[in-house]
Amino acid sequence: MTNVPTIIADENMPALELFSGLGEVRTVPGRPLPRAALTGAQVLLVRSVTRVDEALLAGTSVRFVGSATIGTDHVDLDYLARAGIRFAHAPGCNAMAVAEYVLQAVLAWALDNGRALQRLRVGLVGLGNVGRSVAGLLEAVGCTVVASDPPQVEAGAQTAVPLGTLEQVLACDVISLHVPLTTAGPHPTHHLLDAARLAALTPAQLLINTCRGPVIDNRALLARLEAGQGPVTVLDVWEQEPQVPPALLAAVWRGSPHIAGYSVEGKVRGTWMLYRALGQWLGVDASRAMPQQAPVRTWEAPVASMADLLALLRTAYRPEEDHRLLREAMGLPPEGGSRETWVPLTDVTRGTNFDQLRKTYRVRHETAGLRVTGAVAPVWQTVLSRLGVVVSQ
Ligand SMILES: NC(=O)C1=CN([C@@H]2O[C@H](COP(=O)(O)OP(=O)(O)OC[C@H]3O[C@@H](n4cnc5c(N)ncnc54)[C@H](O)[C@@H]3O)[C@@H](O)[C@H]2O)C=CC1
Ligand SMILES: O=C(O)C(=O)[C@H](O)COP(=O)(O)O
Numbered sequence: 078m079t080n081v082p083t084i085i086a087d088e089n090m091p092a093l094e095l096f097s098g099l100g101e102v103r104t105v106p107g108r109p110l111p112r113a114a115l116t117g118a119q120v121l122l123v124r125s126v127t128r129v130d131e132a133l134l135a136g137t138s139v140r141f142v143g144s145a146t147i148g149t150d151h152v153d154l155d156y157l158a159r160a161g162i163r164f165a166h167a168p169g170c171n172a173m174a175v176a177e178y179v180l181q182a183v184l185a186w187a188l189d190n191g192r193a194l195q196r197l198r199v200g201l202v203g204l205g206n207v208g209r210s211v212a213g214l215l216e217a218v219g220c221t222v223v224a225s226d227p228p229q230v231e232a233g234a235q236t237a238v239p240l241g242t243l244e245q246v247l248a249c250d251v252i253s254l255h256v257p258l259t260t261a262g263p264h265p266t267h268h269l270l271d272a273a274r275l276a277a278l279t280p281a282q283l284l285i286n287t288c289r290g291p292v293i294d295n296r297a298l299l300a301r302l303e304a305g306q307g308p309v310t311v312l313d314v315w316e317q318e319p320q321v322p323p324a325l326l327a328a329v330w331r332g333s334p335h336i337a338g339y340s341v342e343g344k345v346r347g348t349w350m351l352y353r354a355l356g357q358w359l360g361v362d363a364s365r366a367m368p369q370q371a372p373v374r375t376w377e378a379p380v381a382s383m384a385d386l387l388a389l390l391r392t393a394y395r396p397e398e399d400h401r402l403l404r405e406a407m408g409l410p411p412e413g414g415s416r417e418t419w420v421p422l423t424d425v426t427r428g429t430n431f432d433q434l435r436k437t438y439r440v441r442h443e444t445a446g447l448r449v450t451g452a453v454a455p456v457w458q459t460v461l462s463r464l465g466v467v468v469s470q
Contacts, residue, residue, distance in 0.1 A: 082119035082141075082359070089124055089436055090145055092345045092368050095352040099359060108319070108432060115139055122351055123151075125335075126319075126432070131156045141358055145347030147171065147206065147338070150258040150289060165354035169206035171343025173443050175287050176210035177464070178337040179253050181396055182311045183215060184387045186283045186330075192250070194383065195219040200246030202269065203256035203288065204229060204238055211253055212238045217460035218386070223249065227264045247274060251283045252308070258289035272297035275307065282308040287337040290316040295325055302328035313337040319431035323407050323419055333399035334406070334434040340443045341370050371442045376466075379451035386457055389449070389466075394441050406430035 082100040086093055087107035096102050105114040108126035115121065115137045123129055125146045130153035134142075144152055144166045157164045187194055197220045201208045204224040212222045216238075224238045225246040246252060247270075256266040270284075270293040278284060278301070286293055295316040301307035303324070310329040315321050318335060326332045338344075349367040356363020376389050401411065407427055408420035422430070445465025453461060453468050461468060 083117055084120040084122060084355075085114055085118045085139075086122040087124045087127065087145075090122060090344075090348050091341070092348045095349060095365055095368070096355070099352070099355055099361060099363065112137075120355060122348075125151050127151060129153065129157075131160075134160065134162065141165075141355060143351035143354060145170070145344070145351055148257055148289060163358050165351055165358075167347040167350040170347040170350055171338030171340060172206040172210040173445070174340035174343040174441075175207045175255075175337045176214050177340075177390065177394065177444060178287060178313065178333075178396065179211045179285055180214045180218070180460075181387065181390050181394065182285055182331065183220070183251055183283065184218070184383060184390070185396075186251075186309060188383060188387065193219075197221070197251060198223070198249040199251040199253065200225070200241075200249030201238070202226075202243065202246055202252070202254045202292075204236055204240070205255065207287070208253075208255040209238070211255065213463050214460055215251075217463050218383075219456070220251070231263075243269075243274075247277060250281070251285070252278070253285040254288045254292055256288050256292060258291055266292050268292070268294045270294065270298070272300075275301050278308040280306065280308060283311070284308040285311040287311075287313045290314040290318055295322070299325045299328060319428040320424060321403065321407050321427065321431060323409055323427075326404060326407055327409055327416075327419075331396055331400045332403050333396065334403050334431050336399060336435060336438055339435075339438050340441050342443045342445070345370065371446045374442075374447045376447055376449045377451055380449060380453045380457050380461065382454075386460070389447070390444060392447070393444050402434055403431075406434055 084096055084100040084102045086102055086104050088104040089107060093102050100120060107124050110127045112133060119138055120141045121139045122143045125148055128151055129142055141163045142157060146166060147168055149166050199215050199220045199222045201212060201224040204226040208224055216222050222238050223241045223245055225243045226240055230240055259265050260267045272294055275297050311331045312329050313333045314335050345368055353363050380386055380389060408422040410418045448467045448469055450469060452470060
């Protein structure tokens, strides 16, 4: 390509200054992305909220699409291949952010319910970048982890985490979902947790979904939760985003607006990976380092107990704050209010509120780089090391 390309980018993408040497960047809203904005553009950079398909791209001059996300279910990859449009995404970019979100949920649930981590069996559905990061942290705090991942079994993959069946995973104390959303192929994940599988789960279990909403049949889940028979549930993702059914939100232990991966580092890494991929595609230098943004942080107290570890993690991120804000945005009162106090919002308002929460999401850093100066009990040393914490006593 000889001319300077025009790059259309989602306005919620950080660190776009990386692209200043590669083309002229124009930002646009991602949901909905105005098709007219693509006029004359060669490059489109999106996040997960933009459906990228023939309806968006046919007749445009876009030749490169990048998604600063791990998931690709919003992109019609077959169409891009047929149309000869290059695609890049950001595998693993925010895996640690999601793993920290899951670790906090497990620690808080275990503390609340008097469960010893060393006796907890954790089942992961999907053992890719996120599943492996989650496994690394949970094994380090003493949990026994098993995963179900049929594509890896069929590929004969050697994994550090033992692979089992989905049924074995769903029988664990904690179940955490980390699969892509797929509707075709030998192992589709749409409604993988359907009514029958959900019916086998009990209130003694913790179910966490940070992958994609439609992996769980949300109506069936709500029916189980309203009957008081479902598992304690954490949902970061919802079947009809940006819609969040108030009844389902009211029934889960914790809900959040699809932000499990929203660390500053995870988002910036996603942009940086696209910058590298675009530079390679254009055949130009793209050797700028990933912008480093985490400030110096210090934890001066000891890390002796599970509660201490949770308190340390909470310096970076307080999940119940996301839960509170999401309830408010969907018209629910603070925890405990009756159904009569719910504010009846329209779908349009709820959708706008959901996207607004994500757009204005606060600065949240991953734990890596945190300096601990208090005494650390041997039992927590491995997890702190895997979190990238620097212990200096
Ligand atoms: N809530 C959030 O903010 C985020 C959500 N995600 C979601 O998490 C998903 C997983 O992310 P990664 O682990 O990085 O992806 P990955 O592609 O590295 O791993 C996915 C794993 O799932 C396995 N898998 C596929 N179908 C399966 C099935 N039917 N049963 C069990 N395993 C199956 C694959 O073999 C692979 O090992 C992404 O596709 C994305 O949708 C990712 C990052 C942030
Ligand atoms: O990486 C993924 O996959 C995700 O789910 C993203 O973290 C979601 O963030 P947005 O792309 O919707 O901003």
